[in-house]
Amino acid sequence: MQASFFSATDSLTHCLQKYAAPGGAVLKLELMVETEHGGTHLEYVEASPRADLPEGLVSCLTRVLEQSPPVLTPGIPEGTLWHLELAFLVPQPADLPPAPWWRRFVPDAWHTGHLPGNDVG
Numbered sequence: 001m002q003a004s005f006f007s008a009t010d011s012l013t014h015c016l017q018k019y020a021a022p023g024g025a026v027l028k029l030e031l032m033v034e035t036e037h038g039g040t041h042l043e044y045v046e047a048s049p050r051a052d053l054p055e056g057l058v059s060c061l062t063r064v065l066e067q068s069p070p071v072l073t074p075g076i077p078e079g080t081l082w083h084l085e086l087a088f089l090v091p092q093p094a095d096l097p098p099a100p101w102w103r104r105f106v107p108d109a110w111h112t113g114h115l116p117g118n119d120v121g
Contacts, residue, residue: 001033001084004042008068015060016091017099021053023092027061028085035080039070043081053090061088 005012027047034043045062049055 001031001086003071004040004065004068007071008064011064011067012061013096014099015057015064016093016096019054019057019060020093021057021090023090023095025050025053025090027053027058027088027090029062029065029088031065031084031086033082033084035073035076035078036070037078038072038074040073040076040080041070042066042068047088 027050030046032043032045033040042065045065047058047062049058
């Protein structure tokens, strides 16, 4: 699991920067983990929305984790499923690195696949 979160660090940081979450909140995540083709991945991630967190933060975090790439786990049998509950600590905004300039000045939609014909170059 640690490797899955590590591979998603940049995207998780982006969610936290984008939604300017107040730090110190604990978000309970429910993770369904599956092993397929020699790799383990997060099949789905659920968390209840919370009124004390910015709207969109929870869905951003769960989407990023669900899209994280599989981690090679050759010692775990194919088809293994397990369910985990995890407490995710939302860090203080001051503990986050500054957002890269392109994320501050260019909207997320410029990435390929979001809007046809919308390109930066």
